[in-house]
Amino acid sequence: MSGTLLRRDAATAWRPFVIVGAVLAMYAGVVTSMFDPELGESLQMMMEAMPQMFAAFGMANAGSTLAAFLANYLYGFLYLALPLVLILLLNSRFLVRWIDRGSMAWLLAAPLPRRRLAATQAAALSAAVTLLCLWIYGLGLAMAEGMFPGELEMERFFWMNLGLWALLQLLAAICFLAGCAVPDSRLATGTGGGLCVLFLLLDMLAGMDEAWEALRFFTPLTLYDPMALSEGTAHLWMVAALAGAALVFYGLGTVIFCRRDLSL
Amino acid sequence: MSNPVIEIQNLTRDYGQGRGVFDLSFSVEAGEVFGFLGPNGAGKTTTIRHLMGFIKPRAGRVRLFGQDCFAHAGELHRQVGYLPGELALPEELTGAGMIRFTAGLRGWKDTRDADELARLLELDPRQPIRRMSKGTKQKVGLVCALMGEPRLLILDEPTSGLDPLMQSRFVELIGRARARGATVLLSSHLFEEVERTCTRAAVLRAGRLAAVQPMEQLRRSKSRRYVFTFADPETAAAAAARWPDARAEGVRLTARVQGGESLPALLALGAEYGARDLETHGLTLEESFHQYYEKEARQ
Structure with a gap:
């Protein structure tokens, strides 16, 4: 890894990171404050009125505990979509833009093997995802303890967040791989982002209607089930599978980057 | 002479429609200032991309200091100063920021010789690159390529955008590099530029080598x-x-x-x-x- 390049990455990443972090904090605050064990019933009624709409956004079951409530309203969709925006932006700034603008020539002309160059940028993206997840986790703990002391089941909440981390790492790794492998750098962001959005849509469709249930098998989001994690009924191997796949894709991206032609 | 610094053997890279390089062979010895002449689109930049290990040869061999340019790019670049033909400096940096960034990538703390180069080229590196003129950007690129006294300089169209005074300064800088024993490969589509700096030159036409001659001989054909x-x-x-x-x-x-x-x-x-x-x-x-x-x- 190159410290100089990591510092450059940090300099281009902090602004969008802070903005997305702030938006996430706002949602975390608003959604957590809406939790009311007594009011669960009225939400249940709304959900019965339009079940498909709620199901599409991963809000099939309002849940009675705070962890389940958060899993339902934040971890099913918002905490996937907003971080995905940041992932796409950072992957573009760390990798795709360098190639697209031709500035990659300056990086390749440095005495850094390509392997180290790609590994540095993968590490930067992965670190940004980890930091964001730590922020989300910390926010959740702070909001929950601030508004409903003692309500949050710590161990289950931890697993919900670890699962989210593994899934977001996988989405980031898919974008990174696309950035390394797609020859046309303008298509690269679209390919990575398009795949991630497609996975998200498939997950939504599969949740909406039983007829589309089979779509579950075409999206890695199936391996992340925040409701099950919040209820303590999840298979933890699924979290490990997400993290493992992320590692493979980061590695594959690096290998392809080392071999490809870069006409800069 | 043995152990050439740059060695290209039968390099072929066909981009179709007659573009690319075809069966190119030449070598550059240590201490030479070698001109690489040809009109736009003759294949100069394609050849340089191979030398820098950005692309892999489809056929033939390309070596620097006896090592394969693609496989050993990282190590080789310790000894190479490179100026791209398309500058593409990161726009969000200042000139000084770019110089520090390049030094950092090379693992240097000391940028004193960059200050000296900037002074010679009359460059004020404090402005943001996005507000610089073409010529000023070129100066930033030259400082980044020449700093640290690399053993080999690969410069793609180095004087484009420079005014005549700065072109003379550039000739002076190449003279200094030559005096300290560096090898230089300099591409250009201008005969005069090569004439003023080089000892030998290759002429490229439509991706093929038209001639490799000492400067004196080429001058006669001008x-x-x-x-x-x-x-x-x-x-x-x-x-x-x-x-x-x-x-x-x-x-x-x-x-x-x-x-x-x-x-x-x-x-x-x-x-x-x-x-x-x-x-x-x-x-x-x-x-x-x-x-x-x-x-x-x-x-």
Whole structure:
């Protein structure tokens, strides 16, 4: 890894990171404050009125505990979509833009093997995802303890967040791989982002209607089930599978980057 | 001589429609300042991309200091200063930021020789790159390429965007690099640029090597156009009749001289007919080589 390049990455990443972090904090605050064990019933009624709409956004079951409530309203969709925006932006700034603008020539002309160059940028993206997840986790703990002391089941909440981390790492790794492998750098962001959005849509469709249930098998989001994690009924191997796949894709991206032609 | 610094053997890279490089072979010895001449699209940049290990040869071998350019790019670049033809500096940095960034990537703390280079090129590196003119950006690129006294310099169109004074400074900098024993490969589509700096040059046309010659020999094949203005069209026509290939248009006579050996005779002719004015025009590389090869074909 190159410290100089990591510092450059940090300099281009902090602004969008802070903005997305702030938006996430706002949602975390608003959604957590809406939790009311007594009011669960009225939400249940709304959900019965339009079940498909709620199901599409991963809000099939309002849940009675705070962890389940958060899993339902934040971890099913918002905490996937907003971080995905940041992932796409950072992957573009760390990798795709360098190639697209031709500035990659300056990086390749440095005495850094390509392997180290790609590994540095993968590490930067992965670190940004980890930091964001730590922020989300910390926010959740702070909001929950601030508004409903003692309500949050710590161990289950931890697993919900670890699962989210593994899934977001996988989405980031898919974008990174696309950035390394797609020859046309303008298509690269679209390919990575398009795949991630497609996975998200498939997950939504599969949740909406039983007829589309089979779509579950075409999206890695199936391996992340925040409701099950919040209820303590999840298979933890699924979290490990997400993290493992992320590692493979980061590695594959690096290998392809080392071999490809870069006409800069 | 053995152990050339740059060694290209039968390099081929076909981009289709006649673009690319084809069966290119040449080598550059340590301490040479080697010109790489050719019109735009002749394959100069493609060759340099191979030398820098950005792309892999489809056929043939490309080596620097005896090592494969693609496989060992990282290690090799410790000894190489590179200036891309398309600068593409990161716009969000200042010039100084870019210089520090490049030094950092190379693992250097000390950028004193960059300050010295910036002073020589009259560069104020504090402005943001996005607000710099083409020439100023070029200076930033040159500082980044030349700092740290690399053993090999690979410079793609190094003086593009520089004014004549700065071009002279550049020639001076290349002189210094040569004095400390560095090897230089410098690409250009301008004969004059190569003429002022290089000891030997390769000429590339449509991806193929047209010639590799010492500068002295290439200079002889260079031609210039001289335009005389006479008092009246009749004088111009009369003078034109006495010079091979000369053309008279109104009061103006255009003649070509190759290598300069017959220049005294042309000047004498102009004087004899009472020329009022004389302009000289350097031919473009393409024109001058076209003429050169035509002549060879006729002989």
